[in-house]
Amino acid sequence: MQVRSKIWLAVDGEPVFGSGREALFKAIDRLGSINKAAKDINLSYRKALSYIQTMEQRLGEQLVERKTGGLHGGGAHLTKEAKEFMKKYEQLEEGINEMLDKKFQDVFGKGN
Amino acid sequence: MQVRSKIWLAVDGEPVFGSGREALFKAIDRLGSINKAAKDINLSYRKALSYIQTMEQRLGEQLVERKTGGLHGGGAHLTKEAKEFMKKYEQLEEGINEMLDKKFQDVFGKGN
DNA sequence: CAGCGTTGTGCAAATATGTTATAACGATAG
DNA sequence: CTATCGTTATAACATATTTGCACAACGCTG
Numbered sequence: 001m002q003v004r005s006k007i008w009l010a011v012d013g014e015p016v017f018g019s020g021r022e023a024l025f026k027a028i029d030r031l032g033s034i035n036k037a038a039k040d041i042n043l044s045y046r047k048a049l050s051y052i053q054t055m056e057q058r059l060g061e062q063l064v065e066r067k068t069g070g071l072h073g074g075g076a077h078l079t080k081e082a083k084e085f086m087k088k089y090e091q092l093e094e095g096i097n098e099m100l101d102k103k104f105q106d107v108f109g110k111g112n
Numbered sequence: 113m114q115v116r117s118k119i120w121l122a123v124d125g126e127p128v129f130g131s132g133r134e135a136l137f138k139a140i141d142r143l144g145s146i147n148k149a150a151k152d153i154n155l156s157y158r159k160a161l162s163y164i165q166t167m168e169q170r171l172g173e174q175l176v177e178r179k180t181g182g183l184h185g186g187g188a189h190l191t192k193e194a195k196e197f198m199k200k201y202e203q204l205e206e207g208i209n210e211m212l213d214k215k216f217q218d219v220f221g222k223g224n
Numbered sequence: 225c226a227g228c229g230t231t232g233t234g235c236a237a238a239t240a241t242g243t244t245a246t247a248a249c250g251a252t253a254g
Numbered sequence: 255c256t257a258t259c260g261t262t263a264t265a266a267c268a269t270a271t272t273t274g275c276a277c278a279a280c281g282c283t284g
Contacts, residue, residue, distance in 0.1 A: 069250030073260025091219045107203045181280030185229025
């Protein structure tokens with residue numbers, strides 16, 4: 001038996017950023033394309049796009065700058081705001097899993 | 113903006129206990145019936161039952177003792193094992209939210 | 225032995241999710 | 255100036271999953 005956890009940020013109760021979106025952002029940053037990023041992390045382009053759209057809508061700022069047409073067909077890259085957001089999320093996550101694992105050992109480890 | 117979290121236990125990667133199931137267990141304990149419990153926490157009876165069944169299957173022990181027929185048509189109540197499980201889960205959750213809220217303030221509070 | 229309210233299951237409807245097709249775009253090559 | 259290319263973006267379709275409803279079985283009670 002293992003313990004799992006998920007941390008995410010919400011606006012008005014609706015999720016705007018979590019581990020899935022973080023992975024998407026990282027892939028976009030690495031590959032320069034929503035399409036390639038989605039494939040890389042095994043996500044449909046549709047879902048990836050709707051993630052981005054709802055995030056931007058709920059936060060009220062652009063996170064992924066995208067260009068259609070042009071060299072190589074276009075592409076996408078993260079805005080400064082998106083990178084800051086990612087960084088903060090990582091700080092938030094930091095240490096939580098370790099703490100949870102420790103607690104899990106305390107509670108479930110010896111007794112059972 | 114708020115931070116949210118979810119903690120659950122898994123066996124072989126498949127979830128066996130989380131906040132939803134905890135709420136179901138509490139309602140069963142209070143109402144003595146899966147049916148009433150499901151309605152109380154806005155869950156379909158089918159889903160509630162499949163939760164219980166998969167949990168019991170994966171853990172290999174009975175968690176909800178149920179009787180069909182008889183006084184008031186039957187009913188259900190938690191086994192000793194289920195109550196112990198709930199207690200441990202609560203211990204596991206304890207303090208995590210407080211710690212997260214504090215971290216959230218640290219990271220998102222002043223800067224933005 | 226009929227009535228009751230529950231557990232449990234089968235099936236259709238509804239909803240969510242995934243997949244494929246296609247249009248628009250604009251720099252570049254020819 | 256036109257064709258090509260890979261991308262963004264949307265629409266239409268297909269597939270899984272969830273939900274809702276109906277109904278049988280059960281066993282205590284009056």
